[in-house]
Structures are given as C-alpha cells and as structure tokens.
Amino acid sequence: MPAPLYQLVYYSRNAVSRDGAGFEAEVASILAASRRNNEAAGVTGTLLFNAGVFAQVLEGPLDAVEATFERIQQDDRHGDVSLLALEPIAQRSFSGWAMGFVGRSAENTARFAEVGLSSGFDPAALGGQKVHAILRDLTVEEEAAAA
Numbered sequence: 001m002p003a004p005l006y007q008l009v010y011y012s013r014n015a016v017s018r019d020g021a022g023f024e025a026e027v028a029s030i031l032a033a034s035r036r037n038n039e040a041a042g043v044t045g046t047l048l049f050n051a052g053v054f055a056q057v058l059e060g061p062l063d064a065v066e067a068t069f070e071r072i073q074q075d076d077r078h079g080d081v082s083l084l085a086l087e088p089i090a091q092r093s094f095s096g097w098a099m100g101f102v103g104r105s106a107e108n109t110a111r112f113a114e115v116g117l118s119s120g121f122d123p124a125a126l127g128g129q130k131v132h133a134i135l136r137d138l139t140v141e142e143e144a145a146a147a
C-alpha cells in the first residue's frame with residue numbers, strides 16, 4: 001500500500017524586497033529549487049504570493065512533507081511562518097504540480113477582491129481549508145490562462 005497522503009498549509013511574511021527584478025529572481029529561484037526537490041521527494045503543491053504574504057500548500061507522504069517544511073522554515077527569504085493545517089487527505093489536489101505558482105495575474109483584481117487578495121490577503125482569518133480552496137482554484141485558473 002502506498003504511504004498515506006498528508007496536506008500542509010502555511011503562510012508567512014515575505015522578507016525579500018518586492019521592488020524590481022530582485023523579487024522576480026528570488027521567486028524564480030524558489031520555484032526552481034521547489035520543482036527539483038519536490039519532484040524527487042514525491043511532494044506536490046502550490047505557492048501564492050500576494051500583499052506581502054506567501055501562502056503554500058504541500059502534499060505528499062508525511063515524512064516528505066515534514067522534511068520539506070523543515071527546510072522551508074529555515075529560509076530567510078520569509079519570516080513568521082505560521083502553520084494553518086496538517087492533515088491526512090484522500091487524494092492530491094495538485095497532482096500536476098511539483099510546485100504551482102499564483103502571482104502572475106495579480107492584476108486580476110475583481111477575481112481577487114472576492115477573497116480579499118487585493119485588499120490584503122489574511123490567511124489567518126481564512127483558515128487552512130479556505131486557503132487551500134482559494135489556492136486550488138487560482139492555480140487551475142492561472143494554468144488555464146497560461147495555456
């Protein structure tokens with residue numbers, strides 16, 4: 001039997017300057033490392049950046065999810081890492097994504113306003129399930145828009 005799947009949801013405060021090319025280069029480097037490592041570890045998920053906040057979903061076998069999260073927490077490109085949820089799941093929500101990214105269509109204010117993403121995304125108030133649902137919808141949407 002394959003190892004049971006778990007899902008972890010957290011958010012954190014961005015510690016990288018958001019001006020100019022520096023931020024984009026940092027995000028590109030985070031995504032490149034994530035995709036390489038997560039694929040090897042059997043971890044999938046997605047990463048959102050908005051309003052100074054990162055929110056991320058990681059899913060996979062518990063030991064792989066925990067080892068990945070341990071490493072992420074040590075990263076000084078963000079701070080105040082807050083765990084919203086860690087729970088067993090029946091199936092992956094991001095099976096196609098070693099690490100998806102939501103951020104490219106941040107100008108899509110009408111869509112984002114609905115969930116407070118343009119006015120100030122507040123993952124603590126939303127809770128793990130809501131953050132997971134928002135990230136899943138946005139990741140699928142961005143993928144469709146990019147295609």
Ligand SMILES: Cc1cc2nc3c(=O)[nH]c(=O)nc-3n(C[C@H](O)[C@H](O)[C@H](O)COP(=O)(O)O)c2cc1C
Nearest residue numbers: 030033034037038054056068071072075077078099
């Ligand atoms: C917001 C954020 C999310 C990250 N997500 C992941 C991730 O999903 N997987 C991963 O391996 N590294 C992730 N990282 C990067 C790790 O902190 C670390 O830099 C990386 O795993 C090191 O990989 P390397 O030793 O292969 O260079 C993330 C970093 C930040 C700041």
